[in-house]
Amino acid sequence: MPPVYLSRRLFIIFIFYLMVFGMQYRLVLILVLLSFKLSAQQKQFSSDDNGKFIYYEVVEKAAGKDSLFLRANTFIDLYIKSLKKQSTTDTSIFAKGVMVIDKTILVASHPSGEVNYKFTFEAKDKKYRFWLTDFEYISYGRDRYSNYVPTTTVATPLEKTPGKLSAGEWKDIIEAAYSKTAKFADNFKKALATNQTEKQNKKKETISTKKW
Amino acid sequence: MKKFLTAIFSIACTTCALAQETPTSPLEFSGSVDTYYKYDFAKKSNIPTSFVSDHNSVSLGMIDLALKKKTGKASFVGEISFGPRGQTQSIPDAANNNSSFHIQNLYINYDFTDKFSMTAGYMGTFIGYEVISPVGNFNYSTSYLFTNGPFQNAGIKATYKFSDKVSLMAGLFNDWNLYSATRGVSSIGGQLMISPVEGWTAYLNVLSGADPYGYGTIEDLTTSYQITKAFKLGLNAANYDMADDAGGYAGVALYPQVAVADAVTLGLRGEYFKTKDVGAVLGTAYTGLTLTANIKSGGLTFIPEIRLDHNGDKPFTNKTGGAAPNAGQFSLAAVYAF
Incomplete structure (x- = not known):
């Protein structure tokens, strides 16, 4: 599990960063977040x-x-x-x-x-x-x-x-x-x-x- | 607005992901919300048991919020409710005290060993089968035994667990249903829990001392047995004697329940309840039959219910306002627990 854990953390930090600096990317990010969640649930x-x-x-x-x-x-x-x-x-x-x-x-x-x-x-x-x-x-x-x-x-x-x-x-x-x-x-x-x-x-x- | 919603959504997703990284949270948060519609066959509120009071109205139950945390051997529970069921219709009457909430549980527990623990504070009563929170009951309306018995007790209690099958509790309590005592720590109570076979648990309870009406002693048996995978039987029997022959009550309620599908359970509550004679005033006896369904989907429980009560002394009213021996009501309730 460590790689999943780590990537999830990095992903969260990335989301916060872009929430502040990149408004136009938010919608795309939300979609990516959802796909990330789906892929995490596949096991x-x-x-x-x-x-x-x-x-x-x-x-x-x-x-x-x-x-x-x-x-x-x-x-x-x-x-x-x-x-x-x-x-x-x-x-x-x-x-x-x-x-x-x-x-x-x-x-x-x-x-x-x-x-x-x-x-x-x-x-x-x-x-x-x-x-x-x-x-x-x-x-x-x-x-x-x-x-x-x-x-x-x-x-x-x-x-x-x-x-x-x-x-x-x-x-x-x-x-x-x-x-x-x-x-x-x-x-x-x-x-x-x-x-x-x-x-x-x-x-x-x-x-x-x-x-x- | 869009910005706000996007921010909330993003934060919620992120928080969810963060929470998934931690296997268990040290702080437990839970609660419930309930609402109902009731139609009384006499076209006015008629059955004098607690809650589900409004006729032909979509009415509120309560919102209930609970926190719990355990650190080492010590833990606390704080549970508070807002809304008619948890506020003005619960005891103490919050509205009379200009209070807008009602404390359901507020106590601290310490596990001295795996077997011995002590608890102090304000707790749901250990007497009886039914409770204030609709999440803890199968039927949405309540029994006469529940309505007339204690709702909550403030006090200090010690519990010793002999095994998974036997435990004993003893405690000192204030008068019933009060945050602080009006007559000192005036009640003594005890509970013997036995579990003779898997699926069967019985509680023998006694509480003696000050109550809202004076002084008295209540003996209570509360038990339930999961007899088969689909069939469960519950029973509550109680006897309450007030000091100086000032009254009291006795009653019994049976709760058979059968699961007819994964998400659907049907249950019946059959109750006999009699108040005791006080001098020349004779007691009066009620019988009640309540048919309830619990339909579950996730945290939501949908509860259709029909109830018919009888009392030969005609304490109920009919449509024209005359005295009647029978009363009936139909209700639909939705309870969401999270």
Whole structure:
């Protein structure tokens, strides 16, 4: 995601610049902005053999099998509140997770629901794969204390086609779920590419003001 | 004007893009707006429950704005409303105090641990099934149990969560529905939450102390159970006894709801409500049947509703102004939550 993030930032600065200095280009820019938004929304889940949404990645040129397994375990332990381990073997981990979807209004937002998913990790020597599937959405509502809480225990599979009335909202939910999944995957890959022991042993760089 | 609109549009797009970069905002902002049309079969307002008061008029509910922020273990909620439902028709009566708004929630919470938290301020009441905000209710009109019970409580409460299935709350509160106490911190209240099976949650509530009418004790059961994917059943039962046999009420309301399509749910509210005898004055009993549909599209919920009430003591009026045992109304409401 970093390139998208960066380009988006630059694009925003560019828009502001031209808003001030180039009035005649505004309409064109707005159109460009809209096309930019459309292109940013194109990424979406793939489907598995059963027609379910899946996020699947294979990573080659990785560390040894034992290291990968250890790093994956450490990562899941860090995410303990949103990712619960269900079972493990010598080379695989199966977990269930939840991600909260937010609805954004200008600069503020609030949770609009949660997406539950199943996470699987399998390691071999020098490579590993992981996938997230069985995405199910539970909508949130505001309770009497103005807190957002699940309004139902009935979860809806993300791949289900909603009726016309809910189509727009459902599309936003799928996009938000994909975005969060991709970010989760990035974090997971970073964690598995990092030697945790070395990271812990590495001395934190300090700055001394005593000598100069 | 063109320049202004272009600027607003550009800024909105930019802000949207900025907000997308941040996964979660530390400040939660939400709210709702509602409006309705009601036609009373007696051609005048007849059913004495809260809100939905105007006959043959496209009328306002309220605009409700809520902010929430959590920093570490501390959080606050501030929720304010404007408009008849959230202002003059809510308690305290904002119009009498020359106020143009009504605070729905204003409290601070601190999570001492994952299991134990304390909250202080002015909060939606923990008693009952229905609430002031139309977003929190299935039916647009309200029950007799809601109308006669507390709306809000100011106080301090402690909650201990034994597990996801059991929690206990105990607190000290002012008299009902007041920003500041008139008789001191005079009420004690508690709530036991149990969730025996997935989808079923029950709240056993008690509140004893000062209320708008004097002193009294209210016991309340509020529960709902998602029995199947499409069918949900809610129940509210309450008993209120005023001190010195000065009256009170008892009642029960059942809320079956069935989802008939992705965006459409039908629900019924069947209620029995009886006021208690006060000396020689006998109590009176109401029954009410309300059929409601919720049709959702994004943040919008469209709520057509028909309601029929009965009381053998003829407290209602008919078209000619005479006493009548029955009352009925039809309403269409639109509620938008954001």
